[in-house]
Amino acid sequence: MEVRVIAKCTYKSETIIFSVSSESSMVERASAKPLLSNEWETYIHHVGQKFDGGAEEFRLKLCKYALEVGFNFLYAGNDKKRWLLFVRIRNWRVAAGVFMLLVVKLLAVLIRAKPELKPVEIIHEFKDYYGIDISYYHAWFGKELAKLDVHGDESKSFNELVWYADAVKETNTGSLCTLDCEAGINRFRRFFVSFGGCIAGFQYCIPLLFIDATFLKSKYKGQLLCASGKNGNQGFYPLAFGVVDSETEENWTWFLQHLASILLPMGRVVTFFSDRNQEFDIKVPEVRCAYAVTEEEFKVAMEELRSLCQRIFQRMRYGEMANSLAESFNNWVGVFRDLPVLPLIEGIRQKLMVLNSQRRIEAEKWTTVLCPEMETRLCENAEAGRTWAVRRSNCTVFEVFADYSVMVDLEQRTCSCRLWQI
Known part of the structure; x- marks a missing residue:
């Protein structure tokens, strides 16, 4: 597209004189701060300039140029080769439709890196980095449009889970990936995934699993169920997770059944930790000794527990007293909880891949017999x-x-x- 500049537009504000002290003033310090929008005034610079991106690129750059230089333009008409605009210098403001387009394009970059941004935070980001004041409406609605631009239609995201499950099984050998829909209407109910690499690696982790659930914040809400272990270096180790419509006894049963199909072939006795949520408690019997109020009652309850699992009672103890590790996983994936279901799952997969790769590179540098964390503990005990x-x-x-x-x-x-x- 070719742009012909009929009259060059420049705008300079009136000079205002302040009475300041000899020390560096706030105005002087603030004026030195570079903005990401400083280069916008160079986007339109000569007659005959061409835009490879066509009309869309021209509209976006014209809006940025108008904001940075300081003028308003009104759309008057166009044909296949030309746009006709009227430019006004005084009391300028950018047309609402074009301004929203700019907000969406700028937010698309932010949303990719920080999908959890709130509208109030977006307002501050625009002010700090671009020097632009935007309303709460522009921040909120712009974020929704940017999410649509980046991640696509949220309702259609569920349709791609069938393809995703097949792709995981094909490209990640040993993975367990299951999609469950309501019979007859094919409406989404739940999705379970455990990647083959995570399953293989769990055989070398401490035989503990921390179970928890966290709510999702996307358009259709839901719950994210997770099962995380602990590796030899005391770091959390995500084994499996699932997306369900709600946290119910039926969904927990379904999740644990799939988890059992992973654990049983390993032939290991695995201890479960949970935050004692109501739905999960139904599947796990109450341990009386944890609620004993007297020493005598505790001893009786402990003997009952010992008689039920005498062999296990003599096995290894790991000193775990809380389910805080599951909360670590919830915080770890918190940045994805605003996303549609497929970007949520894919975001967790990518983060898992990076985590395992970083740990592998780090482990190649180890020179001790034990993992560094346990080696440190052993040395501290020996010193004591x-x-x-x-x-x-x-x-x-x-x-x-x-x-x-x-x-x-x-x-x-x-x-x-x-x-x-x-």
């Missing part, structure tokens, strides 16, 4: 015990003298200080 005196009783029982003496049984994994039993 350098002044302790140890007396052997038999092959597995020792008496340790520090501020006071305690009996340690390595075979039973017990200590008279009771700390090992926690």
Whole structure:
């Protein structure tokens, strides 16, 4: 498209004199701040300038140029080769339709990097980086249009899940990816995914799974169910997640059944942690000893628990007392909770890929036998015990003298200080 400049437009504000001190004033400091919009005044610069992007590029650059230079233009008409505009210098403002187009285009860049931005934050971003004042309506509606431009129609996003499930199974060997829809009407109900690499890696993680759910903020809402483990370096390890319409007993049962199909072939005993939400409690029986109010009641409840799982009772203990790791996953994926279902799932996949790649590169630099976090703990314990005196009783029982003496049984994994039993 060719643009002919009939009359060059320049606008200079009147000179205003302030009485300031000899020290650096706020006006002087603020005027030195560069804006992302400073280059806009160079977008239209000579007669015969061509725009490779056609009419859309011309409209966008004209709007930016008008905002930066300071004039208003009115659309008068056009043909296949020309646009006719009237330009007004005083009391200028940009036409609403063209201004909204500019807001959407600028927001599209922001939304890709920060999809969780609120309208109030968008208003501040525009003021700080472009020197433009926009209304709450422009910020809110512009964000909705930008999301549509970046991620597409949210309702159509569900239609692509069938293709996505097949693509995951084809490109990620060993993955479990299931889409469940209502029979007859094919309306979305739930989606489960666990990538093959995550399944393979979990076999080398601590046999603990932290279960939790977090609500989604997109147009159709819903819940994100997640199951995360903990690796040898004490970092969280996402194993599986699912998108469901609501957090119900039926949806939790469906999620856990798919989780069981992953865990059972491993042949490992896995302990589950949850935040005791009502729907999940239905699937897991209550442990009385956790709610005992007297020492006697606790001992009775503990013996009942011991009799039910005597073999497991003697196994490894990991010192986990809370479900905070699941909250770490919720915060980790929080940036995607505003997105449609497919960009949400794909965003988590990409972040998982980057996380695993970074951990692999970091692990290649390790030189210790154990993971660095556990090696550090072991060294700290060894340093703390350098002044302790140890007396052997038999092959597995020792008496340790520090501020006071305690009996340690390595075979039973017990200590008279009771700390090992926690």
